[in-house]
Amino acid sequence: MSYTLNKKLQGLTPYDPGAGDYPVRLDANESFLTPPDWLRAKIDAALAAVPYNRYPDPKAAALCKAFGDYYGIDPAYVTAGNGLDEVLFILAACFTQAGDTLVTVQPDFSMYRFYGHLGECRQAVYDKGEGNAIDPEALVAFCREQKADMLLFSNPCNPTSLVLEREAVRKIIREAGCLVVLDEAYMDFSDQTLIREAADYDNLILLRTCSKMLGLAGLRLGFFVANATLTAAFRACKSPYNVNALSQAAGETVLKEKAYLDDCRRKVCASRDALYKGLQPLCQARGWRMDKPETNFVYLRPDDAAGLYEGLKAAGILVRHMGDWLRITAGTEKENAQLLEALAAL
Numbered sequence: 001m002s003y004t005l006n007k008k009l010q011g012l013t014p015y016d017p018g019a020g021d022y023p024v025r026l027d028a029n030e031s032f033l034t035p036p037d038w039l040r041a042k043i044d045a046a047l048a049a050v051p052y053n054r055y056p057d058p059k060a061a062a063l064c065k066a067f068g069d070y071y072g073i074d075p076a077y078v079t080a081g082n083g084l085d086e087v088l089f090i091l092a093a094c095f096t097q098a099g100d101t102l103v104t105v106q107p108d109f110s111m112y113r114f115y116g117h118l119g120e121c122r123q124a125v126y127d128k129g130e131g132n133a134i135d136p137e138a139l140v141a142f143c144r145e146q147k148a149d150m151l152l153f154s155n156p157c158n159p160t161s162l163v164l165e166r167e168a169v170r171k172i173i174r175e176a177g178c179l180v181v182l183d184e185a186y187m188d189f190s191d192q193t194l195i196r197e198a199a200d201y202d203n204l205i206l207l208r209t210c211s212k213m214l215g216l217a218g219l220r221l222g223f224f225v226a227n228a229t230l231t232a233a234f235r236a237c238k239s240p241y242n243v244n245a246l247s248q249a250a251g252e253t254v255l256k257e258k259a260y261l262d263d264c265r266r267k268v269c270a271s272r273d274a275l276y277k278g279l280q281p282l283c284q285a286r287g288w289r290m291d292k293p294e295t296n297f298v299y300l301r302p303d304d305a306a307g308l309y310e311g312l313k314a315a316g317i318l319v320r321h322m323g324d325w326l327r328i329t330a331g332t333e334k335e336n337a338q339l340l341e342a343l344a345a346l
């Protein structure tokens, strides 16, 4: 017997997050904050109460309630996933059918097109052009021309670090003529969220993650927010026990600490602003491009991205290299200082 991989599997390779040991990792947009001892004690107590022999709550009800309370929305419209990665996988596999048209934008989060490939979608890509920004009129026209079934984009955008204003996003949702998946993974660092009105649209799915501002990338928690019909469909097609009991318990515990999370948000935004300010003189002196970030990272176009990337690596600092650009996550004060020093020396 001989077996050949099917077409969609041929040529796929595992995701490589950048192997190697780097003292300073500013490549994955994680938070540099980790729960303090008092919060760790609370998490440990919650974990100690988990019945290991039982399946977890398939609805993750307590976790979704804590999420809803923190963001001021009804948990009836909230469903938890095993990281947004799982949610994106389900959306591509179940909310599209083979041959459907998926519209993504460029540049944007690279995983979207990977999942679209697994979902066997026809893919159409809207190019943001030199300004790195979405023109809402043009994107709507593109979706209509392409007869899009699903439009998927991040706001604020990874990697451009820019945010599209609420009214522009509303226009896209109203006029694109398809299901719109709005990935707000970084919206905690900006102020243009549509989360409180997400359930009012019949064609909007809004995504949030615990991996960025909430500092819980290790738990793998992401959230799907949408109206009752879309929520029911998502709950029907996800695997029943997708979020494990430990992540549910730990996530619920952290999401209940509003004052702590608000403080995390302030600290990460302060680090981001400091990194942006620290890079400005370098950018001016060397003619590098950098826009004001609405995320926890900056997006920088130096004259020699590949050379700087290698130089930083040699100095023990890992950032993300993306063609002519570098994406650099805001770190601790010390990490930011190390980065600026290394860049100035290169």
Ligand SMILES: *Cc1c(COP(=O)(O)O)cnc(C)c1O
Pocket (backbone or CB within 6 Å): 029, 082, 083, 084, 085, 086, 109, 154, 158, 183, 185, 208, 209, 210, 211, 217, 220, 221, 222
């Ligand atoms: C990090 C990131 C995610 C993935 O989130 P997880 O919940 O960790 O899987 C999704 N979308 C964007 C745009 C991201 O940058």
